Amino acid sequence: RAYAILNPKVDDYPEKMLCGAGVVFKFVQGFIKKYGEFYKINTGWEKWLLDMTGLATLSDLVPLLGENRVISYYGMKVLKKSPRPGLQKLLAKMKIEQKYLTEDDIGFMVTPRLNAASRMDDPMKAYELLSTDDEVKAGIIADHLSKINDDRKTMVASIMREVNKKLSARGGSAYGGENLDNLHEVIVIGNPEWRVxxxxxxxxxxxxxxxxxxxxxxxxxxxxxxxSCRSDGSVSLVELMTETREFFLEFGGHEFAGGFSVHNDKIHFLEEALSISYSKVKHNVEKNEVIYDIKSDLDVVNMKNWREIEKMAPFGLANPKPIFLFENVKIENIKKFGKNGSGEHLEITFSNNGKNKVKAISFFSNSESFKIPLAVDKKVNLLATFDLSRFRGKEELRLRIVDIL
Known part of the structure; x- marks a missing residue:
């Protein structure tokens, strides 16, 4: 029997969306408040645990509002000077200067390597990395996690090639043509051989x-x-799965992400069932609506405005980076870049009719990734956020492409 159950969703607790590490942190706070003097724990000692609490909060895709915003804000401050050898070795491996660590570095670089432990090997590897005081051991584990993260990328790329073939076949036969927009409202796809x-x-x-x-x-x-399931924001996955509960053995998650298990004899009927349920619980959002925060021109892309925007950081779920709409900008140059010449990323230079040229990047993209064809000298509408690169110690303010219309 449990001595106590900690649940942030009880009626009288104001922050319902703490992640697991956030709940543990609140327990530590309460323990120190009540027993700290007896166990000779200094008041405020728990703030040095905010590096891990902040890391988990940013990684777990919980809304960065209320207490989560405070945890992530101060968590980033502690992460930038955390003495943990494992974190330092991992950042060094990725050539990230710790004092300039950002929430983007966490989301796109650190978290995938920590998650690779459970996806590809043993989840305890991530725990050992973050808890060890041994610098040699930390270096070995950091190297290992980076290696299996590369293996994970290869595996995902292979599965995605198979996914694209399967969806093209559906668009070609079951849906009367090559138009993939004719797919069901919910896509269900799988293979018994795919790594869960x-x-x-x-x-x-x-x-x-x-x-x-x-x-x-x-x-x-x-x-x-x-x-696993992911939402495009048009529906809560928990509501969707609850509406179709008879198909699942187990399910859980939150609005945007979840996990499930299914009766073997029902998997081939799941897509149709979910699509029917989708019509009952979907949010009334216009899918083709262009969403942005500020309409402006490229003259606003400067360090002064970047510093103002950064006052609202850290950004994440429910606190996204401001999206700018730059209308009728000219494409000056298009080039590919990537690790070891892979060309897996895209850099486009835009201008206001040849003036004030600004670089914009889109990771894991190419010229065919957008709704319209791209070409030098073409004028387009650009949706983008501010992005400060510190690659190889050189600061460069640029844009990160959200979409090109």
Missing amino acids: GVLGLVAGKISNEHKKPVFVWGKDENDLIRG
Whole structure:
């Protein structure tokens, strides 16, 4: 029997969306407040745990509002000077200067390597990295996590190639043509051979590309169909799965991400069932609506405005970076870049009719990634956020592309 159950969702607690580490941190706060003097724990000692609490809060995609915003804000401050050898070795491996660490570095660089432990190996590896005081051990684990994260990327890329073939086949036969917009309102796709641990990443990629809720499944070591789901924001996944609960053995998650297991004999009917439920619980959002915060021109892209925007950081779920709409800007140059000449990323230079040239980047993209064809000298509408690069110690203010219309 449990001595006590800590649940932030009880009626009288104001912050309902703490992540697991946030709940543990609140327990530590309460313990020190009540027993700190007895155990000779200095008041305020728990603030040095905010590096891990902040890391978890930013990684777990909980809304950065209320207490979560405070945890992530001060968590970033502690992360920038955290003495943990494992964190320092991992950042050094990625050539990230710790004092300039950002929430983007956490989301795109640090978290994927920590998650690679559970996706590809043993989750305890991530714990050992963050808890060890041994610098040699920390370096070895950091190298290992980076290696299996590369393996994870290769695996996800392979699955995505298979996904694209499957969806093209659906668009070509079952839906009367090559128009993938004719897919069901909810996409369900899977293969018994796909590794369950990476399916959340696959679901996220498909959802981003097709702007639909996506459920991706594989089979675990017990021959059970398990998977992950991601929402495009048009529906709460928990509401959607609750509406279709008879198909699931288990399910859980939150509005934007979740996990599930399914009866073997029902998996092939799940897509249609979810699509029917979708019509009942979907949010009334116009999918083709262009969403931005500020309409301006490229003259606003300067360090003064970047510093003002950074006062609202850290950014994340429910506190996104401000999106700027730059209308009728001219494409001056298009080039590919990437690790070891891979060319997997895109850099485009824009201008106001040849004046005030600004670089903009889009990771894991190419000229065909957008709704319209791109060409030098073409005028387009650009949706983008501010982005400060410190690559190889050189500061460069640029834009990060959200979309090109």
